[in-house]
Amino acid sequence: MTIKKSTVARCAAGALGGLLLVGVGTAAFAAYPDADGTSGVDVSVDIAAVQNGALTLTVDGTATTLAENGSTATDRVFTGALPRVTVTDTRTDVPAGSYWYVTGQAGDFVGTNSQPNIPASQLGWTPADIAEGNGEVAPGGEVVPSNDSPTQPGNNTGLVDGTDLLYMALDSADAKAVQGSWSTTANLKLKTSSTVAPGSYSSLLTLSLFEDSF
Numbered sequence: 001m002t003i004k005k006s007t008v009a010r011c012a013a014g015a016l017g018g019l020l021l022v023g024v025g026t027a028a029f030a031a032y033p034d035a036d037g038t039s040g041v042d043v044s045v046d047i048a049a050v051q052n053g054a055l056t057l058t059v060d061g062t063a064t065t066l067a068e069n070g071s072t073a074t075d076r077v078f079t080g081a082l083p084r085v086t087v088t089d090t091r092t093d094v095p096a097g098s099y100w101y102v103t104g105q106a107g108d109f110v111g112t113n114s115q116p117n118i119p120a121s122q123l124g125w126t127p128a129d130i131a132e133g134n135g136e137v138a139p140g141g142e143v144v145p146s147n148d149s150p151t152q153p154g155n156n157t158g159l160v161d162g163t164d165l166l167y168m169a170l171d172s173a174d175a176k177a178v179q180g181s182w183s184t185t186a187n188l189k190l191k192t193s194s195t196v197a198p199g200s201y202s203s204l205l206t207l208s209l210f211e212d213s214f
Contacts, residue, residue, distance in 0.1 A: 053090030053179070055100060057209035060084040066190055074194050075147075082125065082186040085207060087137075087166060089179055096176045097214040101167035102207060106159040109190070109201035118192055118201055121146035121158030125186040127165050137182045140164030145191040165207065 061083035070077040087102060104125070109118035127139035142151055143163050150156040157163075166184050170176070 052093050055089045055091060055209070055211060056087070057102060057207065058086045058088070059207060060086075064188070066188060071194075076192050076194055076196055078190040078192075080188045082165075082188055082205070084183055084185050085165060086181060086183040087209060088181040091179070094176060095213065098176060098211060099168040099170065099213070100209060100211045102165045102209050103162035104159055104165050104186075104205055104207050105162050106203050106205045109203040111197065112200045112202075115197035115199045115201070118190070118196065118203075119146070119158070119160075120203060121160045122191055123159050123203065123205075124148065124156075124189045124191075125159060125163075125165075126189075127186045128184050130166070130182055130184055132182045133180055136168060136170055136178050136180075137166060138169035139166060139184050145189060147193075148189075148191050159205065162208065 064080050064083055066078035066080040068076065069079040082104075085102065087100065089100070106120040106123050108120050109123075111117070122145045124143045124145040126142045130137050130139055140163060142155060143159055144150050144156040146156055146158045146160075148156055165186060166182065168178070170178070
């Protein structure tokens with residue numbers, strides 16, 4: 001406040017002096033402010049990124065191919081592997097009770113030559129065990145093709161709905177941000193009838209990372 005008052009006083013005195021000098025016709029004086037006597041100051045600042053980290057999902061590849069394996073006289077079976085899927089959590093500030101999970105959902109297999117679609121329900125998977133961590137993350141359960149025999153009650157649904165591939169296994173009392181990186185893959189199995197139309201087919205398997213809280 002003191003500085004502001006002092007500045008105003010100097011400006012008023014300069015204006016008043018100018019009027020008096022002009023009135024008596026004396027020697028010229030420097031106008032206020034003096035345009036030839038100014039200088040500039042470059043003002044710079046470095047703003048660092050917020051160091052709260054991130055929760056991310058990465059996949060080592062965008063495609064995989066199934067090969068015939070285990071077909072019988074009545075069924076044709078094709079198997080393969082999901083590219084490696086990794087979740088990394090580097091966050092340091094997440095509310096208690098938060099947890100994340102990765103799901104997979106497939107679309108129908110569409111033929112390149114107008115063959116009838118193969119339903120997504122005929123594709124299943126078996127997630128691999130998790131090598132990293134100390135039990136805070138677990139793999140999802142096996143999902144069997146709908147036209148196959150279930151290995152657990154009711155799990156022969158195929159990948160038509162969001163099905164867990166990987167999830168945080170902490171209970172509600174301990175769920176919170178756990179820094180680390182966890183990876184898994186899954187064995188894929190497509191089962192069709194022996195009368196399936198020959199040709200090339202493709203399906204989009206969508207992997208999604210979600211976060212929720214208790």
